[in-house]
Each structure stands twice: as C-alpha cells, then as structure tokens.
Amino acid sequence: MNEPSISGLLPYIPSPRTLWKSFTFWIWVLFALLIANAIPDYVVQYWFNLSLGYQSIFWTNIYMQIFLFMIYGIAVALAIYLPMRLYTSSHLLKRASIHFSIWVGAFAGWLLAQEYLQFLLLSNGVPFGERDPVFGKDIGFYVYTLPALRIILTALGFLILLSFISFLIARWNELIAKKIKQKTHTKVRTTIALLFSPLYFRILLISFGVIVTIRTYFGRYSLLLKSNEDSGVRTGADYLDLQGFFSSLNRIYLATIVVVGLFLLATYIFHRINKHYGWITRTSNPKDPHPGGHIARLIRVPTTIGLGLFALYIGFSLCVIIRDSFFVKPNEPYIQLEYIDRHIKATNKAYRLDNIETHEWNPPKEPLSPENLLASKTLQNVPYLPTWVTYLEEPPDLHHYERINVSDSTMVFGPMLSIYQQQQQLRPYYDFLSVDGVRYSVDGQKQMFVSAVRELPSLAFIGKQEWLKYWGSAALLLTHGMGLVMSPANSIDEMGSPEYAVKDVPPMTTHPVLEHEPRIYFGEGAKDDYVLTNIKYLKEFDYATEQSRREFTFPEDLIDGLDVSSFFHRLIFALHTKDVTAFLFSRYIDHEKTRVHIRRTPMTRASSIAPFLFLDSNPYAFIADKKVLWMVNALTTSREYPYSFPEVLGDKADERAIETFPERIINYAEDSVKITIDAYSGEVHFYKIADDPIVNTWSRVYDDLFEPISAMPEEAKAQLTYPLQWFHIQFDDIYKRYHQKYPIEFYNVEDLWDDADETIGSIGRGLSGFGTRDQLTFSYEGYNILLDPADLPEGVEAGNPGELEYVMLLPFTPEGARNLRSLIIAFQDPEDYGKLVNLRIPQGMFVPGPEQNDAYICNDRPVHQQVTMWIRHASEVIRGGTFLLPIGGDLLYLETIWANSIQNELPQLKIFAVRYHDLITSGTTLEEAILNRNLVLGLLPASEGQSASDR
Amino acid sequence: MEDKSNMLTPDGRGPLSASVGWGYALAFLLMLFIFLILLPDAEGPSPWDAVAFQKGVLEMFANFRILDELADLSIVKVADVGKGILKVDLDLVSVSSRKFGWAPFLISLFFVSIALFLRGIRQRFLASHFKIPSSVRGQISTHYFGRGINLFFPFGPGDLGTAQALRQNGASEKPATQVVYYNRVFEVIGITVILLGGLIYLGWEGAVEPFLWTALIFAAVVTLTRPLGPTKDKIKRYNIPARIWGAFNGRALVQSLKELRSKPQLLFGLIILSAITLGIEIIGYWSIKQAFSSPMDDYILMKDLNFIHFAIAIAIANIARVIPYTFASFGIYELISVFMFRIFGEGYLSATTVTLLDSLLINGLTFVFFLFSLFLSKRPSILDTWRNFFDQSQVKIPKEILQPSNPGGEKNE
Known part of the structure; x- marks a missing residue:
C-alpha cells in the first residue's frame, strides 16, 4: 500500500466544474426534500377540511396559491433565463441558468404564494x-388594494433585479x-458602457x-398611516403634510416627477451609448474605438439635467423642513386641530368606540341600609369565587418576578x-388547565358558575409522564378527558371551600341542565398530539370505576377522524406526524375502521380552517344541549385604516393563555366571529355576528364558512362573551386616551386614564415578614359579574331592571393618580351583546x-390582625380580586381574603371585606360583612385571638 | 462548439478565480438568506412583512443584549423612554429590563479558548509522533496561524500556511504536511465520536429522526466541504455513500489510522483528546447560549433543547469548519447550524441567534489566537500563503491519487 502523496494531503481550490456539480446535486436534493416535506402537510390539510365539511376552503386557498406560484414562479424563471438565452453564447452559463431559473423561480413563487390571503381579499x-378625508378613497382601497399592490410592486422589483443580475452576468461573459476590451483598446468605462447598451x-x-414611479406616487397614501407624534396627530397626515405649497404631499408629487425624469434620462443615455458604441459588439474588426465621441460628451447634458x-x-x-420649523411648529396646536380631530374620530371608529354610551356617575352621598344592600341582585350574585387566574405579566417585571419565583410558578x-386540582383531579392523568366563568339558567334563575374542564393533557403538552410513557398509552388508550367541574360562583361551604354543581368521575350533577356528554377528545391540553x-x-x-376500569370506543357516526384505509393514507400520516x-407497522390499526384525530385544541382547530x-x-x-362546546372569540383585523392609531393585539395573552395566538399589529378590528367546537365530536361552526366589511369579504371568499348567528343554538348563544383581548385593547390601550374627544383636550392630554391596579396574590410567601411591601400590585383585566340593571345609575338604559345581565367590567383611574375615574361596562347577553357603557366620575370628585x-x-384592624396571625402560624394569605360593584346607583368594593396551607395548596376563602362609603367591614360570609358584625376574630380560639390582638 | 478555453486552464483545473469568487459570493448569499428569509419568518408572518422583519431583527439584537447599550448611545429609544433614532417597542420585541450575570459568558470564553488550545496541543503530539525535533519552534502556535488564515480566505489555505510555518521553523516538508493532515483527521474523528455518542445516548426511539437528518446533512456538508482534502476518486453522481467516502478521502483516512495502529496508545489518546476538545467547545457554546438569555424561563434561548441534541447540531455544523468552504465557513456553518436546530424543533429566531453567537465566539477567539501566533514563531506572509495555495491548486493532481472509489475498503491497485 502506498503512502498518501503529500500533495494530496493539503486542501486545494476546487475547479468551478466540481463546485457546480456538487452544488446542483445538493440543491436538487434539497428541493426534493422540501417538496416531500410539504406534500403530506397539504394532503392532511385537505383531509382535515374534508372531514369537517370545509373542503371548499381548501380548494379556494390552493387555487390562489397555485395561481400565484405559477405566475410569479414562471415570470422569475423567465426573467433569469431570457438574458442568458439572448446575450451569451456560453453553453455552461446557459445550462446553469436553466437550473438557477427553476430554483429561484420556484422559491420566489412559493414566497408570493404565502400571500394568498391578501390576494383573496383583493379580489x-x-x-x-x-x-378617507384626504383623497376620498373608500377605506376598502387601503385595506384590500394597497397592501396587495405593495406586494406586487415589491415582487416585480425583485423580478427586475434578478433579471438585471442575470443580464449583467450574461453580457459580461x-x-x-468576444475580447471586446482587447479589440477596442478602450478604457474600462467604454466596456461598462457596452455592458449596458442592449x-x-x-x-x-x-x-x-415605472415601478419606482408608482411606488413613489402611492407614497401619498402612506401619509394617512404616518406617525406624526410630534405634531399631536399621532397617526395620519397633519397640516404640514397636506396644506400649502411646501407640503409633504407636494414633495411626493415632485419626487414622482423627478423619478420619471431620472429614469427617462437614464434610458436616453443608454440609448445614445448603444447608438454610438453598439456596433462594436457586432463587428469582428473595429477600427475606431471612439467613432461617436467620448462617453463623457454623450452623457454630459442628460446628467446635468438629472442632477438639476x-x-x-x-x-x-x-423648504418643507424650514417651513415646518418656522411656520408650522410655532403655530401649533391651533393649525393641527382639524387633523387631530380626524385622528380621534378615525381611531374611535376603527376600534368601535364611537357608539359608546357615556354617563356621568355621581355616587349618592347617602348610603343604602345593609338590608337594601343585601336585597341587591347584583350583590347576591357577585362571583366572589374567581373565574380567572392571574399570571405574572410579560414582559416580566423583575421586581415581581423575584418575589413570585420562590414558588417556581408564574x-x-x-x-x-388550585382547589380543583386538589379536590377534583382525582386521577394522575387528568388535570385542570384553567377556570372560566359561565352562566346558566337554573330553575329560571340566571346563575354564574366557575367551570373547568377535566382534561387529559397530551404528551406534547406535559412531557413524558409515567402514564404517557408508551406510544400505546399516549395514542391509543388515554384519548380523552372526563367532563366538567363546576361550582356556583357565589357560594361557599362552612370551610370556605366551593360547593360543587358538577363533580367527580363520571360527572355527577345537581341539576338536569348541567348534565353533559363527558368525553373530552378536543381540549386545550391536546396540543400537537x-x-x-x-x-x-x-x-x-x-x-x-370504583375498583376497575371502563372502556369506550369512539362512535363511528361522529364526524371527526381521518381514515387510514389505504397505504397512501398511512404513509402520508407517517410523514406528517x-x-x-406507528402508522406503517402497527397491527392495532384497523384499515377499515381506525380513525386519526389531529389538531385537537380549539385554537389549532379553528386557525387551521380560518x-x-x-x-x-x-x-x-360550556354545556349546550348536553354537549360540551368550546367557544373561541374571533376578530377580523386590519392595520391599514387611515388616521387610526396602531396597537398590538394579543400582547396581554402571553401571560395567561394556554395556547397563544401570534400577536398582530392592528389599527382596525371587529368582534365579528364566534366559533364553537364540540369537545366530543370535534365539529366546528363559524358564526358571523357582525356586519363588518372585512368579515363580509371573507364570507364572499368562502361561501360555506360562516353561518348566521341565528343558526347558533340558543344555549350556545346564552354563553356569548365579549373577547377579553379586544376589550383590553379597546379600553386599556385606546379609550383611556381617545375618550378625550375635543382636539385641544386630546393635544393637551388633560384627562389620560390608566387601568386601575389592585393588590392581589400571596402576601409574603417565602418572605420573612408581613407588610404591605410584600404584596403585589397588578393591573385589572376585565372581570365578569351578573349585574342587575336596576343597580346602575339613573339614565343608563340597558337590559331590564330585575333581570340579571352578564357584563364585563374594567375600572380606570387617572394616569398617575389612584382615585376612581371611570367604570367601563360591556354587556354580553345576546339581546344587548356588545353594548358599551362608560360610567364616568366627575373630574373634581x-x-x-x-x-x-x-x-x-x-x-x-380586624383584617390586619387576622392576616398577621395566619402568617405567624405558617399559613399563606392570599389577597383575592377586588370587585368594584355598582349597587343601587352607588359604589361598593368587595375583596376576598384566602388562607392557604404552605405545605399543601388548598386555599379557603376566609374573609369577605367590604368597603361602602367610609366603612370597612368584614366577616366570614358576605352577609356578615355587609351587616358589619366583624366576626373574623371570633373564628379563632379565644386565647389565640386574644394573643393576636394583644400583640 | 463550446469555448473550452473560457472554462478550463490547460492543466484541466479551470479558472480558479471563479471558484474563489464563488467562495466569497456564496458566503454573502447564505448570510443574506439567513437575514432576509429566516429571521422575518421567526414568528410566522410573511417575509414580505416589514414589521415582522423589524421585529425579528430587533428581537435578535435584544437577545444580543445590546439594546440597553444602544439606548445609552441614543441610537434606540426603548419604548417611550429616553431619546433615540429608532423606537423599540418592548411589547413588540417582548423583552424588558433584564439583569444578566457575566459568569456564563466568561465560562464560554474560557471553554472555547481551552478547546482551541487543545487543538494546538494535539498538533504538538502529532509533531512528536512524526519525529519533528523538539527544537523546532511553533509546534503549537503554527496551528493558530493556519486557522487564522482560514478566517479570511475560502477553501482552507490555512493548512498549507501551518505546514509552511512549520517548515520555516525547521521541520521538513513531509512530516510538516503529515502533522497538519493528521490533525485534521482527528478533528473529523472527534466529530464522529461525539455524533455516535449522541445518537447512541438518544437510543433507538429518540435517534431515528435525528439520525436520518443528521446523515443527510452530514452527507451534504461532507461532500461540499471535503473535510479530508482532495481525493479524486471517480464517483457516480448519485452514489451518495461513495460521494461521502470520496469526500472524506476515505482511503487516505483508513490508511492513516492503520499507520497509527502501531502506536495504539497514541491513537486512542488522540481520539479521546479530540472528543474532549469538541465536547469542551460544545459546552462553551452552550454557555454562551445561557449567557445571552434572561433569567426568566421564557427568555432562555432554546430552553427546550436538550444538551445531546445541541451537541449533535454543533458537531454536524463543525464539519464545515474542518476545511472551510467559504472564509471562516461564513454562511455555511450558520446555515447548517440553524437547519440542525430547526430539525430539533427550535424556532428560526433563537436558532439564528445562538448560531451567530457561536460563530462570533469561535471566530473572535480564533482571531485573537491568530494575532498571538503572528509573534510567537516564524511564519510565511499571509498573502504569500494564499498565493502559494492558489498556485498549488492549479497544479493537476498526480495520477497516482486519481483512483476509483472503493467504499468497501478493498484495495484497488
């Protein structure tokens, strides 16, 4: 055996031919892989839509995607190939360009096909x-046409750029x-001139x-979405943009003319160059390298004009800048008021705040008697068992994080x-992921419940657990959760624990209206599996069962589930999952009967269709007609509404959502669609609830997608809720500033609000002492209650007095102050759905x-003593949510205080604290608190109570 | 009739300047691809979406922790606070005021420096094996001279640089070249050991998919970058195993190992040293990933990626560094690394961020070592090295190594 040659041991520069061969080989392999990866996804998407009866949506999408892919892909491929075909005689380059044009064309076509939704909107x-108030265009032009036009212009720009690069390579080669340089003995600039002469x-x-000109000209519409924070018009064109000769608008028009002029001149220059030099490339024996004069002389005049x-x-x-500094800025805000007014109106309209009812709320000076307070239906039904969970906000405030982190939870x-997890989880494989508020009419009385789904979280959701260790367990045996758990939101037992309306496995109910099909195949914990x-x-x-197990088979008559009858089906699922x-070799798969259930979370299911x-x-x-249905609130959005301020929709979801949806920057939205998903059968329905142009457009695109709200079952309709994130962005982001309707007030920011804060959560958990410094303050989110309209201040017309309305509330304080400024109420029952009321406290009160x-x-004192006592005896004290309640036209605060064992998380509601006018009262029940008996200390053994108060 | 003169030099090696141009162009194209296509897609929106692009870039910068520094310089205005040319909405980039310890960063510097140093030590052991007298200087430092040259030029002229530097310090040509070659052999062995170890650790169930992808990427990288040099085996185009074998210069590799069998202690010692060297480097990369995360769980870069997957991804990407195809493997290393992280389920943004951090770390430290190497022993000039490399590449490969491929290991003489 010979030793390796020394020269063969060191690297070297490979020849272009070697490089090209390797490169093309692997690019084709890559292409094959990408296609192989994409095909199963497309096929499964089709089967998924087909199984739910939405196959027409799939075809609408795919036709548009194919159309865009083909049109742009072919155009790009030709743009790359044509110059090579026309301008080079190199076979190598021509061959290479075929490969390149296919690769780049396919990639470009794929990129544009991703924009199919925008083109569906356009058409x-x-x-x-x-x-719009400036150009008089329908808003639809900004929402549908302009974004698509921008994409088209960008795509065409890329196309020309690619063609130019291809042309340059071909021509240079x-x-x-042809050895032009040697033939003509000319300078480099002549060669360059020849390069561009064809x-x-x-x-x-x-x-x-043409593209640059159109883009420049269309820049005028961008003025209506421009940020003009400095002039007080936060979004949209201001005085300088539109008025006078030296305005931004005229600058755009001038730029358009200049662009046209520059391109015409450039074309003329290259035309002249071709005229004078083009012949060199067409002859084999040029004699005079400068027959038409020097390049400098040819381009002198047009260049001078271009520079001019x-x-x-x-x-x-x-001039525009100077005018701004000397004539516009010194005259603000007066000259901007008209534009600020446009901005306020557009923003309020786009965020659906233009029809909000505002009432002055001047709480009466005389308090109601305790008996009258207790007679209030609102107070009787106050959901003091919280129907929500508060998480550490994101972005995280380190100040909070360091305190909370001791429990390794956010x-x-x-x-x-926590209570449901302790008392109702029952088996290791079940879990509760969140709690929600729902309302039912029980014996003719509307009542609010805390409700949670006993889910069976999947492998992807909770990771490998003992009971999910094997594929057989995770995919074949443990397929569904088991029922709901429910408690009346205004009732506790003597221990301070909730009472159950639905509990245990299989679920036991206290009332026929709460009976339901308990199997949960589709839930928030079924992520990705x-x-x-x-x-x-x-x-x-x-x-x-009591000491054994019960088995079940998913009924064949239910619609969900994709069949695996053919090898092709199984192969596609094998590649997709x-x-x-599992799919190719498992003998458990019955080719005739077995079905695969995918996309089982409500959000994934809804978003993969729409x-x-x-x-x-x-x-x-919630329960409707003995079925468990999921309700997903959906919005149609845009960020192109002229003069409207943009905000991030969904940013607050990160902290609490089990499954977050990507955030969107919007400046227009409508609460337009309600989606129900059957937790047992997987059936999905999309109900259109608003007459919004965007949802109407989608309705036109997809004929079969939306059903009218009238088609929604009454029991589902009774569970409608106002979307929390939409409520948040409307009020906490927009209305807190845009309720200032007068331009001068808005400019001066005279009445900026802030969502109120409350002290909530554990006191001093993991910390050594007790004190207010150890408590956390968080911003309110909208909270739900059952409100008797009779308790609202006079003049507010909503619902019928005596008939409870399900409402969402959010209090506001002035920015930088802590007194109450406003209470926002959103009505959620079907009759008044979406009605918004602003109860505004007088500014000076x-x-x-x-x-x-x-x-x-x-x-x-009583509360403080009791809380101190618990903490000293190794209990955790949790401050509950503070309810701000309108009662009899007046205002009452209710806060709950919970005690919890540090060793074992089982909170008990121990104190109701009420503030009404200038009285703070507390008790172990709401009634006791209202009647001001202050019995909190009475719960303790006398010696401890004495000891505590002595200290 | 095709104009062959335009494509091939008389010795059949082609216009190598075109290859060099390609070496640079590809690097920039790949980086452009990463920045224009991968980053905007981080959270799902379209690459045409300017806001998403802005978000992707800002988030990446935020991960680099320079947001606060940029704010201090009034370049960015963080949310509504302070002054700045660019406004960064914290909600948009999902970051907040964060506090970081410097410990992970210092650890990463330390470990990667150690990994680089151990490669020099390996060269020293090999020099001793090939009987280069201990009086020859620069037996460690010349390694960094070569590595440094590879930061600037494509196709790995650094090996020639190291060999020439060793010669200038008194070594003869053959052992100098062999030392450099064997050092590269052990780099490849180290990668293979880590890969095999990782895949075995994952077990049958966990390793099937990573293995398939790893094999494919491995094949692609190996055949593109030719980590063991210029074999000229005749290989059919779609015979992938033969291509890998050829690209690995399998015949020479086997022969090298056979030769080292005479000193089994040295062979196994160097294999272990090579694996440890790469292992330490991987820990360094892991540390820098931790260093540039925030203390909040949600902001730890690639928090769900386990170390074994991370090690496999880095090991595969490191093949690209054995003989860099582009300068400093710019673009190729990043693309492979991002791709591998994607295979293991990471998002584009975090994968790109970690990859760029790794690249900065290793290339930065290599450059520092290179600067030191310039003063520690005799060495040829950098441009001379490149010129020699270019000239040498134009020489046709001798016929004796133009042998048919034989993956089965049968000799074919």
Missing part, C-alpha cells in the same frame, strides 16, 4: 362605504468572450422606472384552579379607586 373586497437593459430600466432635478427635490425638501392568583380510535384488539380507556413506525381570523386566547367550555380601597382594607 373579493366588500367596500366599507366610508371614505459575452464581452469577455435594448433589454433599457426595457428593464423603464420597467423599474435631484437638486430641485433636495431644495424642495429643505401564577399570582388562582385559588379555584394525535390519537387513534376504533383500533383493533384494544378499546380506549374511558374512566376508572413523523411517526413512521387562519385569517385573530383568535382570542381564552377559549372556554374624589371616589377611592381599587388600590386605595385595598390599602384601607389592609389597614383595617
């Missing part, structure tokens, strides 16, 4: 029927091949010029979730805000 747009280049130049045009533009821009307040039903040899695990062995909708991150389950109320309660 089906329903006009808004409103016109040709000039070198007609093709001038066509590219003119095309590019450019200087004109720069000069004009300087949950701040969630007693009901599939299950197989109707398998051979085995049956699914249903639930544990990456679970090759990805254009923004989904509120808080799906909730002091009414304590929630945080101030919390401080009063904290300092109240």
